[in-house]
Amino acid sequence: MSLNNDIFLLISTAIQNLSVDWYDSEPEPGNDYDVDGLVETLKQAGDVADDLAAWEESLRTGCPDAWLAVLVLSLESIKSMTLRFSHSPYFLPMVTRIAANGNLSSPKPVLQLLESVDILEDDPKQYYLANELLPFFYLPAMRVFTAGGVCEVDPGIVSLKPGTSTIRKIDLGRLNTNNGGNGFAEYIISCAKLEIFDYQHDDKSIWGEVYTDFCPLLFYNALCSQKHSLKELRLNNNGAAGQSGFDEDTKEFNGFGSLAEFHQLRELRMPLRTLLQFGSSDRPKVSLLEVLPPSLEFLNLAHYHEEDFDIVNKNLQTMLAQRERLPNLKRIEIQPYVLVMTAGAIVHSTNFRVQESTQQSFLPFDMACREMGIQFGFSKEGNCRLTTE
Template identity: 40%
Template sequence: MESLSVELLLLIAEHVQVDQRDYFRMLRVCRRWHAILSPKAYNRISLTHDQIQPLVRCIHNNPKLNIGAAIRDLDVWWAGGSDDECDVELVNDAASRACDTPADRKRLGQGLREGNPDAWFAILIQSLEAITSLTIQYFHSEYSLPMLGRVANLDPPFNTVPALQHLERVTVRTEDLKTAYETADFLQLFRLPAMRMLEANGLYEADDVDEIYPKPGPGTSGIKEIDLEGNGSKGMADYITSCANLEVFNYQHDNKAVWGELYLTFQPGAFYAALVTQKHSLRKLWLSDGGETDAEDCDDYDEEGNVHFNRFGSLTEFCQLQELSIPVRTLLEFGHGDTPRVSLPDILPESLEYLFLFDYLDEDFEVVSANLKRVVEQRTKRFPNLTKLYLQPSKLEKITLTHHWKFEIYASVQQAFAPLMEICNRSGIDFRLRKVAWAEDDDEDEDCL
């Protein structure tokens, strides 16, 4: 085995490797294998909260292996708790290198000595020189998020030993319904030079934000895709407007901002005002109001109490927009009444290929059907790229079977839209009624028509 070339050894390892543990077993074969395979073994790391400190210790005690620089894809999950073990020498060294003021060193050192996994993750961040993908799933962060701001701001020591400069994709997850993160916590990601995609849930926009670090300037971020679930009462404007050429924006609204304290309804006008800054580049726009907001809840009031409908706005100038998924009444701006304020042919861009309207109500049938018919009739001249037109009703029929139940679209709805489907078929447009509003793949939803 000693005679095997480096290339052949790596090729063998690539084929026999089943999971990450197999790589680490191979590292124990001999020193030569350890030196050759270490970068491969640490390329993709998945950690629980109690494994963060051991990884930091491993990086610290083996500087020649340059383990931190080998990590490209990191997935970190924890549910709180702490690690009771403490390496005093490592704590003092880590806190000293991470902070440039005595107060910060004392605070971080205390967290490290207490075994706080978030404090140790803040130390781990400093070693991630070449990471490209980061997934973090946890409940509370008082150390690593401020550290993220210091990294993005190139505060010492990151002005000479930069970290996260190759980070392209970040996924932030929380599976606790009571957890909410302020959007400002992750705004510094938009200042990292290689960032291209942010996916997060449980976010909300706070009114009062303590801005320790400057916001990214308008049009300065290279992020091209944003996928969010949460409460964007201000239209996620700080995120959107900081992008130079945003291509994909997915947003699912939840009325909950802070559990038991703050509930805010969907504000389409705020999103439109921010998205207009990306009309030159946006290709895909998916907006969903999961809060089931009534129209009157989306109104603005002036100082005299007069109501002004929170309008979404025309998309005709969004010259690159190909996919649009949005609630019917948001796009057509119904407001309080049953009559839309706009017509679909007048507000849709000519570049559109796929239109998905959902939360259609039974009483909206005549309006929706007439609008869609006009779009199809103008396909040749106005919408030459349109190939898919999907519609999802708000109400489904619950059918009880022997051991389970399922939902179907009412037969009356299918019958009512049959003439429109015939017109679409003649025009070369795929028309469907769908049961799931947020399904991108046909396998996720059984189409009824």
């Protein structure tokens, strides 16, 4: 099929949402397309590549990433992108140059209206380096950044000034495939007013080569830059929280830190032992009342083990006894680590239930919550309410 450049240029100004999945695509010859005309467009767009000749050759051989870069350069009104691709010799470097140089020398507002991007690598053997995606944080209209398959082996090569990004939501919770060896500090600290942060940890950084265990303190140090704005925090409530045995550089777990001064925080989902700073011991270093802000409305305690019942029960009962310390609290959930699957059921979130012993243990607390108008229940992976029947 031949590409009519005039028609494409006409409709390109109306396109606001772009969804591309070229992960499994093989290069196909692009001889049916007006590559010469597109190369002229690239030249007019300004400094978009170090080697324009290589880009032109990749267009002629049908390289999907080369075509993605051209496509994006042509969509001046684009506001959201959902992208699935692996190796990116053209598109991601182009984003880096646009972010570093403003809008280059092009009269078109390339990526200047982009508000949200969703990038996912769903092959566990493939990954994106965190610094490859960091340039999206430079773009002036960005609000939502979602990504999967991202790892931080080293701090980013590209650095942002603190408090300059317009991004309000960072979602690194997709499929538990991200690994933040640096706590994604550059992402977090760059934000002026981050409102939502979701991160689920995968011990794997680079398949078969690099493994890094979850280090809560790195995330806490970065998140402290967002005390004034953070409203929802979901920190590894579904991901791997224990020692993997692969990470030789793992230091003794030294806790997370208090959230008492996060005055905008409404929702918190976090592993119990992370929040209460168990460390390598069997006892917590802090209490819930010490670390929770009075603004909190919803609390999800994840990775709960039955041997922690006495500690959890004492903390929860103290919270109810001092209700005035958490006046906005409306809902509490326990996310058990061990669940029972319904006999004969297909594996699905809705086919699990809470162990009878767990239900009975929390029954008095459940009744006390009802008397105070607080919802109490159990969940799986922090988003599926579980039956207690």
